[in-house]
Amino acid sequence: MASVTLKDVRKAFGSTPVVHGVSVEILDGEFAVLVGPSGCGKSTLLRMIAGLEEITGGAIEIGGRVVNDVLPKERDIAMVFQNYALYPHMTVADNMGFSLKLAKRPRQEIEDRVREAAKILGLTEYLERYPRQLSGGQRQRVAMGRAIVRNPQVFLFDEPLSNLDAKLRVQMRTEIKELHQRLKTTSIYVTHDQIEAMTMADKIVVMNAGRVEQIGAPLELYDDPANLFVAGFIGSPAMNFLPGRVVANGAGLAVELGGGVRVAAPRVQAPLAPGREVTVGVRPEHFAVSAQGVPAEVIVVEPTGADTQIFCNLAGVEVSAVVRERHAFRPGEAIRLAPQLAYLFDPGNGARIR
Amino acid sequence: MERLLHSRNFLGLVFMVPAGVLLLLFLTYPLGLGVWLGFTDAKVGRTGAWVGLENYQFLLGDSVARLALFNTLFYTVVASVLKFVLGLWLALLLNKHLPFKAFLRAVVLLPFIVPTALSAIAFWWLYDAQFSVLSWVLTRLGWIDRYIDFLGDPWNARWSVVAANVWRGVPFIAITLLAGLQTISPSLYEAAAIDGATPWQQFWNVTLPLLTPIIAVVMTFSVLFTFTDFQLIYVLTRGGPLNATHLMATLAFQRAIPGGALGEGSALAVAMVPFLLAAILFSYFGLQRRKWQQGGTDA
Numbered sequence: 001m002a003s004v005t006l007k008d009v010r011k012a013f014g015s016t017p018v019v020h021g022v023s024v025e026i027l028d029g030e031f032a033v034l035v036g037p038s039g040c041g042k043s044t045l046l047r048m049i050a051g052l053e054e055i056t057g058g059a060i061e062i063g064g065r066v067v068n069d070v071l072p073k074e075r076d077i078a079m080v081f082q083n084y085a086l087y088p089h090m091t092v093a094d095n096m097g098f099s100l101k102l103a104k105r106p107r108q109e110i111e112d113r114v115r116e117a118a119k120i121l122g123l124t125e126y127l128e129r130y131p132r133q134l135s136g137g138q139r140q141r142v143a144m145g146r147a148i149v150r151n152p153q154v155f156l157f158d159e160p161l162s163n164l165d166a167k168l169r170v171q172m173r174t175e176i177k178e179l180h181q182r183l184k185t186t187s188i189y190v191t192h193d194q195i196e197a198m199t200m201a202d203k204i205v206v207m208n209a210g211r212v213e214q215i216g217a218p219l220e221l222y223d224d225p226a227n228l229f230v231a232g233f234i235g236s237p238a239m240n241f242l243p244g245r246v247v248a249n250g251a252g253l254a255v256e257l258g259g260g261v262r263v264a265a266p267r268v269q270a271p272l273a274p275g276r277e278v279t280v281g282v283r284p285e286h287f288a289v290s291a292q293g294v295p296a297e298v299i300v301v302e303p304t305g306a307d308t309q310i311f312c313n314l315a316g317v318e319v320s321a322v323v324r325e326r327h328a329f330r331p332g333e334a335i336r337l338a339p340q341l342a343y344l345f346d347p348g349n350g351a352r353i354r
Numbered sequence: 355m356e357r358l359l360h361s362r363n364f365l366g367l368v369f370m371v372p373a374g375v376l377l378l379l380f381l382t383y384p385l386g387l388g389v390w391l392g393f394t395d396a397k398v399g400r401t402g403a404w405v406g407l408e409n410y411q412f413l414l415g416d417s418v419a420r421l422a423l424f425n426t427l428f429y430t431v432v433a434s435v436l437k438f439v440l441g442l443w444l445a446l447l448l449n450k451h452l453p454f455k456a457f458l459r460a461v462v463l464l465p466f467i468v469p470t471a472l473s474a475i476a477f478w479w480l481y482d483a484q485f486s487v488l489s490w491v492l493t494r495l496g497w498i499d500r501y502i503d504f505l506g507d508p509w510n511a512r513w514s515v516v517a518a519n520v521w522r523g524v525p526f527i528a529i530t531l532l533a534g535l536q537t538i539s540p541s542l543y544e545a546a547a548i549d550g551a552t553p554w555q556q557f558w559n560v561t562l563p564l565l566t567p568i569i570a571v572v573m574t575f576s577v578l579f580t581f582t583d584f585q586l587i588y589v590l591t592r593g594g595p596l597n598a599t600h601l602m603a604t605l606a607f608q609r610a611i612p613g614g615a616l617g618e619g620s621a622l623a624v625a626m627v628p629f630l631l632a633a634i635l636f637s638y639f640g641l642q643r644r645k646w647q648q649g650g651t652d653a
Contacts, residue, residue: 052544073550083544089563098559099549146549 002076002153002186003028006048007176010057011044012208020210022057026188026203031180033189035197036207045207046190048077063153079156082163084139086131086146092118093127096335099254116138117148120179139170144176148183148275155180157189161196163195173199194234198222207229208276228350231281231343237309239281240319247275255344256279257315261294266342268335270353278353281343284309287321293338298329312337384614393618398614404499409621417620418597422605426626428512431578431600435578436567437558440520441527448528450516450533466525474589477518481505505591508598515599519585523579527572534568535561574637578630602626 004026019041026032034042037057047053049060051072059066067075078099086095094101096117097110118124121141127151131139140160147155147206157176161169177200180187197204198218206213206221206229213233213308214226225231231239244255246265253272255267263280272278287293289310303309303326310329312320314337315328329335344353358364396402398494413419448459465473474546480488485595489501504514538561546556573605584603587593593600593608610619 050544050548052547072544072548077548078471079544079545079548081541083539083541085539085541087542087545087560098546100549102550102555146545 002030003030003061004063004186004188005061006049006058007061008058009048009060011041011048011053012056017056018210019048019056022207022210022212022224024205024212024215026186029038029184029186030202031177031187031189031200032203032205033191033201034205034207035191035194036213038192040205042069042190042192043209046079046156046158047186049188050077050323051075064122076153077156078150078152078154079158080140080143080147080160082159083302084131084143084160084163086139091128091130091139092123092134092142095131095142096149099146099150102220104174104293107160113117113149113151114145117145120148120182121145126286129157131136134162135171140164140172141175143177148179153186155187158204159191160189160218161191162193163236171197172187174320180191195236199342200236201236204234208235210328221236225281225343227353228236228281228345231345231352235283237322238285239283239343240314240317241345242280242282242315242317242319244278246272246274246278248274257294258317261315263339263342264295266344268344268353272353273343277347278340279345281345282319283341284322284340285340287319287323287337288340289321289323289325290338291325291335291336295336296337298333298335301327301333310335363570388395388525389624391616392618393621393622396616396620400514402617405617409618410625412483412618413625419605422602422622423598423625425512426581426601426603426629427598429516429519429583429599433516433523433580434573434577435521435653436516437523437580438573441495441572442569444524444528445531445535446557448532454538456625459532462528463525465522466529470522470585471589473522474518474586477514477521477586478590481514490626506595508596511591511599513597514518515587515590519580519583519588520560522575522586527576530568530572531565534565539563568638574634577633580625581630581633 004024006022006024008021008023009019010017010021022041022045024032034045036042037280044053049062051067051070056069059068062075062077087098087237090187092100093111093114097114100110100113115124115129118127121144123138123141123145126134126138126142130141134142140163145159157320160176161172164172173196176189180200189196189200201218202207203215204218205215208229214221214230216224218234219228221234225234225239228241232241244257246255247254247262249262249264253274254262255265255278256262257280266280296312296319298310298312299318300311301308302311308321308327309323309326310316310323312319312321312335319337345351346353391402392570393404393406393407395400395408408441446461452458452501456487474543480486483501483506485502486501488504489498492498493501503510507513542560542564543556544561551559582603583601584607587599587601587604588607591599594602597605602625608619608628609615609622613619
């Protein structure tokens, strides 16, 4: 096992830079998730850690050793690919044992280690099958088995669950997490799915357009987003953003939204002068239906059983609210929503106003 | 009648008739006639009488026919092996990221596009005893002091026609194998690289096994075409010198048409069939379908 440190890592394809200086420290045994929208450079970053892409600038250290110019096979890493990349002409056992065979380990040792990995993953009865004869979930497990057998310093996962159906994805998510708790191998996991990131990670690295937006534990990111991007990306349904202006309200301050609607300004350290343009962020689950709230007009109500999601027009913006109690509002009905917790952002640079 | 026209089977038969007639007319009839002629003593201008296996017995003892068999096997084996090695090498090269990739691929196909008779004539000039460019270049370089008699010496001639055949056959193999290479997912190579495979091990453990099905198909075709080759030899050497380059196909033609011995020529041509069948069966059973290719979710 080993820590992985990225120091100002850069990547350019030709003259097009795609990763603009990423610095991350992943501790020994940590499960780190790189998350971000498509094209944000997260997969490229992972492939640079694996040694499949050259590093344009900066340094990558695995276990304290700079590996910039080290071949993939000498980095002591194992990778699970999005399409599994199983060798179609080899049985499950041969697929899992291939790296050991190349390393010229004794036949008996290969067999033992493959059997052990197969037992962990519930693949014992499939060892003699070919990948073609397996279901998607089983192939996924074989791909993980191939990584486990190596007993590497670091596991790399490149969107490993994106080819599975929704139900299986949830199941495999739990399995991967269990596996990590059992093996405690440093893992770096790439996904565009923030729920996967939230549920699996010890540490989340949120990336956007080749830059790191924020690094932190899942709940830190949820509770304390650094900027508009992270606030909007983490959490489901996504946070609502309402443009407004700071105004004096008696002794305190308020934010005036569109149509003269006023909400109390969240308490922040930074000086807030009346007249300043701000963006108010409220998570759907932080709205409450309450007589003290601000007026809103119902658009659609979606009951899910456990809770109720209400889409409505609040001060000219479509917002969503998720409440525990059940409501049978009709479209067009006037209700009042009270934000229980709100964040302020600078609409110019997107930074949080703390 | 109404019911008949709505019957799937009847309509199926009706629609197959044109194809069936064409096959009978242009495939079965000539083949059948050839086989039949092989058992007769037909000559040009004389319907033959049944002579049983006499033609075959004669050919078995005929030193020229035996030489033609040897030439054909030599030609097929050597040319096929060379075409495979060169074709695979070219395909691997073209599969890399090269500048002007599309242009290079088009250039590689050229020998395949040019009509064989035409390229054979070009080779004829290249191999000419007096005007050969090859000899000229080699003498200029000072590597040889006499012009090579490419087509005048039996072994020179054999190697020369093999070279021409290889030149003509490589593009087909290279382009087909290139198509096969492109179906191999790049992530397999990445997985292999992480698993610790050197480029050579990647070729041996990933590329080659995944390419076997297409190799089987393309080499079967190549062997069949080479074994039955006629044009190249006929233009370049007409079987000479001293029958050193006579293949079964050219000899059969020579015996049957200019020589007039239709029966004997046919027997010689028919004698090729068992070899061709053997090649097809070998590739069919030995190489083509692997267990890992077969579908189904249960073993």
